[in-house]
Amino acid sequence: MHDDEYILKVENIRKSYGQTVVLDSVSFNVRKGDTKVFIGPSGTGKSTLLRCINQLTVPDSGRVWLNGEEVTHSGSRINYFRQKMGMVFQNFYLFDHLTAVRNVEIALIKVKGMPAKEARKKALLELRQVGMEDWADHYPAELSGGQAQRVSIARALAMDPDVMLFDEPTSALDPELTREVLEVIKNLARDGTTMLVVTHEMGFATSVANEILFMEGGRIAEQGSPQELLSDPRFSRTKNFIGQFREFDREM
Amino acid sequence: MDAVSILIEWFPYLLSGVVFTLALVLASLGLGVLFGLPMALGQVYGTRLARTCVGVFVWFFRGLPVLVLLFLFYYGIFPSLNLDLPAFVVAIVVLGLRGAAYQSQIFRGAIQSIGEGQMIAARSVGMSRFQAIRSIILPQAMRIALPGWSNEYPNVLTDTAVCYAIGVMELLTRTSQIVSQTYVTMPIYIAAAGIYILLNYSGMKCLSLVEEKIKIPGFGHQSEESHA
Amino acid sequence: MDTMLFMADVLVPALLQGLVITLELIVAAAPFGFALGVVLAVGRTYGGRLTSYLCRAFVAFIKGCPLLLLLFMLYFGLPSAGISFSPFVAAMIGFICCNAAYNSEYIRGALLSVKDGQMIAAQALGMTRLQSIWLIVLPQALRRAIPGITNEFIYLIKYSSLAYMLTIIELSGAGKIVATKYFTYNETFMMVGAIYLVLVTITTVSADMIEKKVAVPGTTGR
Numbered sequence: 001m002h003d004d005e006y007i008l009k010v011e012n013i014r015k016s017y018g019q020t021v022v023l024d025s026v027s028f029n030v031r032k033g034d035t036k037v038f039i040g041p042s043g044t045g046k047s048t049l050l051r052c053i054n055q056l057t058v059p060d061s062g063r064v065w066l067n068g069e070e071v072t073h074s075g076s077r078i079n080y081f082r083q084k085m086g087m088v089f090q091n092f093y094l095f096d097h098l099t100a101v102r103n104v105e106i107a108l109i110k111v112k113g114m115p116a117k118e119a120r121k122k123a124l125l126e127l128r129q130v131g132m133e134d135w136a137d138h139y140p141a142e143l144s145g146g147q148a149q150r151v152s153i154a155r156a157l158a159m160d161p162d163v164m165l166f167d168e169p170t171s172a173l174d175p176e177l178t179r180e181v182l183e184v185i186k187n188l189a190r191d192g193t194t195m196l197v198v199t200h201e202m203g204f205a206t207s208v209a210n211e212i213l214f215m216e217g218g219r220i221a222e223q224g225s226p227q228e229l230l231s232d233p234r235f236s237r238t239k240n241f242i243g244q245f246r247e248f249d250r251e252m
Numbered sequence: 253m254d255a256v257s258i259l260i261e262w263f264p265y266l267l268s269g270v271v272f273t274l275a276l277v278l279a280s281l282g283l284g285v286l287f288g289l290p291m292a293l294g295q296v297y298g299t300r301l302a303r304t305c306v307g308v309f310v311w312f313f314r315g316l317p318v319l320v321l322l323f324l325f326y327y328g329i330f331p332s333l334n335l336d337l338p339a340f341v342v343a344i345v346v347l348g349l350r351g352a353a354y355q356s357q358i359f360r361g362a363i364q365s366i367g368e369g370q371m372i373a374a375r376s377v378g379m380s381r382f383q384a385i386r387s388i389i390l391p392q393a394m395r396i397a398l399p400g401w402s403n404e405y406p407n408v409l410t411d412t413a414v415c416y417a418i419g420v421m422e423l424l425t426r427t428s429q430i431v432s433q434t435y436v437t438m439p440i441y442i443a444a445a446g447i448y449i450l451l452n453y454s455g456m457k458c459l460s461l462v463e464e465k466i467k468i469p470g471f472g473h474q475s476e477e478s479h480a
Numbered sequence: 481m482d483t484m485l486f487m488a489d490v491l492v493p494a495l496l497q498g499l500v501i502t503l504e505l506i507v508a509a510a511p512f513g514f515a516l517g518v519v520l521a522v523g524r525t526y527g528g529r530l531t532s533y534l535c536r537a538f539v540a541f542i543k544g545c546p547l548l549l550l551l552f553m554l555y556f557g558l559p560s561a562g563i564s565f566s567p568f569v570a571a572m573i574g575f576i577c578c579n580a581a582y583n584s585e586y587i588r589g590a591l592l593s594v595k596d597g598q599m600i601a602a603q604a605l606g607m608t609r610l611q612s613i614w615l616i617v618l619p620q621a622l623r624r625a626i627p628g629i630t631n632e633f634i635y636l637i638k639y640s641s642l643a644y645m646l647t648i649i650e651l652s653g654a655g656k657i658v659a660t661k662y663f664t665y666n667e668t669f670m671m672v673g674a675i676y677l678v679l680v681t682i683t684t685v686s687a688d689m690i691e692k693k694v695a696v697p698g699t700t701g702r
Contacts, residue, residue, distance in 0.1 A: 056600055076608070083606035093601035097620045097696045107605035110615055141698020152601075159605060315677040317641035320652050320669055328665030406543060413546030417645060424549055437557040441549065449544035 006065075007032045007194055008163050013052050013062035015045070022048045023059065024218040030163065030196065035189045037205040038198045039241065040215035046198040047090075049215075050165045053196070054078075054085045066162060083111060086156030090168040092148040094140040100151045101127060101136035104158050112159070126154040130184050146177030150184055157188075164188065164195040171200060202245040206230065214238040255439040262430045263443070269426035270447060272340065276347055276412040276422060277455075281404065283348025284355035291352060292359035293385065306356065313353035318414045321346050326418045343415040347408065355404060362397035363389060395466060402459040406452050413448075423447060483667070491658055491668060498654025499675060505640045505650060509572050510633060513579025517629075518618070520584035525591045526613060535584070542581035548642050550574045555646045571643040579636050586628030590621035623694055630687035637679050651675060 008030040015023040022045040030036060038046045051057035053064055055071065055078050064071040071081045095103050104123035108114040114122070127133045130150040140148055149169055156164060166185065170178040182204050189195060189208045199205060205212055206226040214222040214229070214237060222229065222238045229235045230242070291309070294302040313321070326342045337345075366389050374384035413424040427444040431437050523535040542550070555570035565573065594617050602612035622629075644653035655672035659665045 054604060056604060079603075079606040079608055081606075082604055085604075087601075087604040089597065089601060089604075091597055093595075093597035095598060095601065095616050095620075096595075096698060097616075097623065106615060107602075107607060110611060111606045139697045141696075155605070311677070312673070315638075315680045316673045317638035317652060317676060319641040319644065320655070320673050320676065323652070323656060323659070324665070324669035324673065327659065328669050332666055410544075410546040413548045414642065416548060424546060424552075427549070428552065431552075431556065437560045438553070441553045441557045445541075445545040445549055445553070448546060448549065449541065452544040 005031055007034075007067060008053070008196075009063075009065040010049075010053060011063045011065075013049065013059045013064070015048055015052060015057065015059045021218050023052065025062070026215075026218070026220055027062075028213065028220065028223070030194060032162075032194055033192045034194055034211065035209050036196050036211050036213060037209035038196065038213050038215055039200070039202070039205055039238070040221070041241070044215045045218045046215050047167050050087070050167050050196060050198060053165060054082050054087060056087075079111070083107070083159045084162045085165055086159055086161035086163070087165045088149070088153050088156055088167065088169050090171045092140070092145070092152045092172075094143075094148050094152055094155070096140050099137050099139055100132060100143070103140070103151055104155045107155070108158055122158055123154075126158045127151065129157065130154045131180075144177060145173045146180045149173065149177075149181045153181075153184055153188075162194060164193055166195060166197040166199070168198050168200070200245065202242045206242070212238065214241065255436045258434050258436050259439050259443055262434065262440070266423065266426055266430065266440075266443065266447070269421060269423035270451070272420060272422040273409070273412050273451070275340075276343055276415060276420070277405070277408050279344040280347035280351035280408045280412075281355075283344075284351030284404065284408075285401075287349070287352035288355035289359050291356035292363055295356065295360050296363050297381075297385065310353045310356060313350045314357075318346070318350065318411050319417055321350060322414065322418050339415070339418040339420045342418065343412075343420045347411065347415075350411075351404070351408060354407075355401060358397050358400040358404070359393065361400070362393040365396055366392050395468065398463050398466070402456070402463065405455050405459060409448065409452055409455065486662065486664065487667070487671075490662065491664070491671060494654045494658045495651060495668075495671060495675065498649060498651040501643075501648060501650040501654075502637075502640050502679075505568070505571060505575065505643055505648075506633075506636055509575035509579060509640075510636060512572075512576045513583060513632075513636065514629065516576060516580035517583025517587055518622075520580055521587035521591055522613060522618070524584065525588055526609070538577075539581045539584055542577050547574060547578050547639055548645060550577065551642060551646055567643070567646040567648045571640075571646050571648055575636060575639060575643075578639065579632055582632045582635070583625075583629055586625045586632070587621060589628075590624040591617060593624060594620045623691075623696065626687060626691045626694075630683065633687070634680050634683055637683065638676065641676075 006029040010029070011027045013023050013026045014021075026045070026049055028036070038049065040046060048057055052059040052062075053071070055064075055074075059072070062072070066081055066084060069081075071078065074081060094100075095106065098106060101120065101123050104126055105116075105119040108119035108122060109116055112119075124133060124136060127136055130153050132147060132150050132154060135143060135147060135151070140151075143151065153169075169185065170181050173181060178201070182201060185195075185197065186204070186208055197205075197209075209226055211223060212226055212229050213220050214235075216237070222235045224232070224235060229238045291306045295306045298306070316324075322343065325346050326339060330337050330342060370388055370392065371384055374388040375381070379388070412422055415422055416424040416428065419425060423444060427440055430440050434440070520535045520539060523531045524539070525532075527535065551571060551574040554565060554574050555567060558564065558570075598616050598620065599612050602616040603609070607615065640650060641652035643650050644656065647653075649657065651672055655668045659668035662668075
């Protein structure tokens with residue numbers, strides 16, 4: 001297999017905080033159009049891994065390439081790579097002092113240098129994509145969690161990223177709001193957006209992922225397609241983990 | 253004579269200004285509590301008339317520059333009352349009243365931050381309103397007020413320098429005297445600034461030790477109106 | 481002299497002249513005091529170790545040293561080092577430093593109160609650190625700092641009277657001269673005080689209006 005096939009390559013990422021090893025040599029590759037879903041118990045470094053990919057957290061060692069260019073050790077070019085890797089956070093992190101549409105357009109104008117008019121047009125288009133066009137002039141404090149998260153997805157998409165990084169996008173949401181956000185992410189996956197998703201939504205993971213990576217203790221313990229992981233007896237840990245969640249869901 | 257030996261020669265004179273400066277600070281803080289606390293109580297629990305009077309007093313003493321207050325009392329009000337007070341006494345009165353105006357608002361905020369429940373509970377065990385204020389509300393309010401009140405110390409300290417304008421023999425007045433006698437400028441000014449800064453930080457240190465000492469575990473501190 | 485006549489012919493014109501100088505001092509110092517306050521706050525909060533230390537030391541010095549002493553240093557002290565300012569410039573520099581030091585404390589508090597996520601999200605979009613601070617964190621922080629900055633502006637109005645000690649005939653100085661000449665201390669300083677109260681009250685009201693005008697739902701933290 002040629003390297004060029006991969007849009008994103010992650011190689012031997014390590015990260016510790018003091019004595020605690022959060023990521024212990026994690027590697028994987030992503031092809032264009034892939035939807036990779038990271039699952040696993042809390043505190044196993046999934047979110048840290050995403051942040052290491054766009055260097056919001058600087059890994060202790062290991063390398064990341066995007067389209068064959070090294071992201072790690074890229075100096076001030078990191079700001080270019082971050083545009084190319086849209087990130088969606090658990091707590092949305094919308095800019096509190098800006099309306100929805102300003103949230104989406106500000107980086108287009110200030111980072112990409114797009115003319116204001118054009119940026120506004122694109123921002124509204126992105127908001128329409130996530131069904132938030134009617135809320136363009138509302139401030140974050142006036143939006144529900146689900147709406148805020150959809151705006152934050154639009155904000156990331158507006159930069160025309162090569163990869164989307166979703167860091168537990170629905171963990172802060174009520175079940176009914178979770179659905180509207182997952183719907184948006186599913187549509188993106190269907191349209192061929194390349195994405196990495198950290199989530200605890202097992203139904204979503206098994207239905208959308210073309211690969212599930214089960215992380216435990218800072219390592220990728222098992223990985224495979226949803227079908228493999230659920231049926232192949234070699235992947236017992238993942239199956240157990242998903243099983244627990246299913247039971248938990250039923251109990252709810 | 254070089255600057256250093258001049259500085260050494262005059263240093264005792266400079267230091268004796270510290271006595272006046274500290275006296276002004278203590279007067280301002282002491283009178284601030286003495287008058288500020290009753291004013292705060294008047295504003296929270298008093299009649300409409302009491303509230304208005306305190307309000308006007310506070311508005312007046314907080315709205316006017318120290319310099320104008322000093323001029324007004326030193327050249328205007330006291331002489332027209334046929335009181336020929338020395339500048340130092342006038343300064344103590346002015347800084348004291350001004351302190352009362354500022355500090356009353358710190359106390360007021362603290363008193364108002366005590367929940368209704370405390371008063372109700374105190375009354376329910378048979379305390380009078382006055383008893384409730386004295387033995388239940390105030391002990392709590394004073395602790396809450398302490399950080400904000402401590403913050404007044406540096407403000408008051410730096411304000412004392414304005415008393416130079418009416419010739420009180422405090423640190424800055426003596427500093428200027430030395431400068432005009434010796435024609436040595438910067439070294440004297442810097443020595444004076446050093447003394448002020450030392451007073452500032454050692455005073456703050458003492459106040460935070462007091463705060464530490466009277467702290468009650470789990471009792472929330474919040475500072476109100478702490479002007480920088 | 482008849483009181484009304486004295487007021488109309490002597491006091492009011494003199495005080496108005498002084499008021500103009502007072503306003504000039506305030507208007508000249510406030511914008512720089514604000515800007516330097518922002519720089520100091522950002523330097524302390526986001527700067528490297530050295531920058532942060534220098535900003536902190538500057539603020540500590542200005543806060544610890546009486547403004548009047550600072551003014552004396554600038555006007556009477558610096559000439560011995562070969563640096564001379566006019567009284568107005570010396571006063572302005574003193575006011576700017578003082579105003580900036582206190583402003584920076586409020587702005588720093590406000591910067592720290594902006595949630596970390598704002599900075600993280602800005603950087604995730606490819607903004608540089610400076611862009612993130614300038615476009616995202618500062619606009620939120622400054623809104624929250626308005627009450628504190630207003631407070632400092634009021635102090636500036638009052639501190640501007642100290643310019644008289646550098647021989648600038650501003651409002652208080654004009655009052656002092658008239659009062660001494662005509663021996664009308666009570667009337668004059670009451671009048672001077674009233675003008676300061678008007679300035680302070682106008683400031684309070686306008687600051688409230690500004691705060692309401694720039695308010696964004698959910699960001700004031702109040």
